[in-house]
Amino acid sequence: MGATPALALPNIARLAAEGATFSRAYASSPMCAPSRYGLLTGRHPSRGAYAQQSTIDKCGAGSTVTDVVVPKTKLDLDLSSNVQTLLRDGGYRTGIVGKWHLSSGTSEWADYEADRAKATATGFDAAEAFYIGNMDSSFPGEKGFSHNQEWVTAEALTFVRGASPWFLYMNPTAPHSPGIK
Numbered sequence: 001m002g003a004t005p006a007l008a009l010p011n012i013a014r015l016a017a018e019g020a021t022f023s024r025a026y027a028s029s030p031m032c033a034p035s036r037y038g039l040l041t042g043r044h045p046s047r048g049a050y051a052q053q054s055t056i057d058k059c060g061a062g063s064t065v066t067d068v069v070v071p072k073t074k075l076d077l078d079l080s081s082n083v084q085t086l087l088r089d090g091g092y093r094t095g096i097v098g099k100w101h102l103s104s105g106t107s108e109w110a111d112y113e114a115d116r117a118k119a120t121a122t123g124f125d126a127a128e129a130f131y132i133g134n135m136d137s138s139f140p141g142e143k144g145f146s147h148n149q150e151w152v153t154a155e156a157l158t159f160v161r162g163a164s165p166w167f168l169y170m171n172p173t174a175p176h177s178p179g180i181k
Helices: 010-018 032-041 049-059 081-091 113-121 149-162
Strands: 093-099 126-131 166-171
Touching: 010 081, 032 049, 032 081, 081 113, 081 166, 093 149, 126 149
Parallel strands: 093 126, 093 166
Antiparallel strands: none
16 A cells, blocks of 8 residues: 555645635744734734733833733633634634643642633633643642643544534644743
8 A cells, every 4th residue: 555645635625625724824922822812812912901901010001012921911811802712602612732821820730620710711612631831840849840742632632523513722832942931
């Protein structure tokens, strides 16, 4: 049996023919959390409620520059208009696996179920194989913890096999180097 040619992908071709295709992609930020915020909301991270409020708290109401950094980019104050809510309301089962890092008031690894609940409150039906922070973020008292990509992949496969139609936001942490937030 010969190998399948790289271009012989009938299911991908069918998706392109029956769905939307995008010829350009841009990141809203060079940092991970603001970029994910932009992807999920369709807005510039500086327009987020948490970024706006933290800037007012830090610089005053007349500030012309918004403080858009990882700790200031949170989704839990902008719940009404995001990809997962719109798709869920349109009949899709929505899920997230992998890194989140978009909830305010969360200490990393403090309470797994509470952290999952914060993600589902933003419009996801399910949050599995879920990481609140980055690689090399340690559980209390532990050093050198890293993320389990096999767990993330297994939960992603479980989700897509059990849901139709579905939207899965899979966010592996592998592109991060240890210690990068």
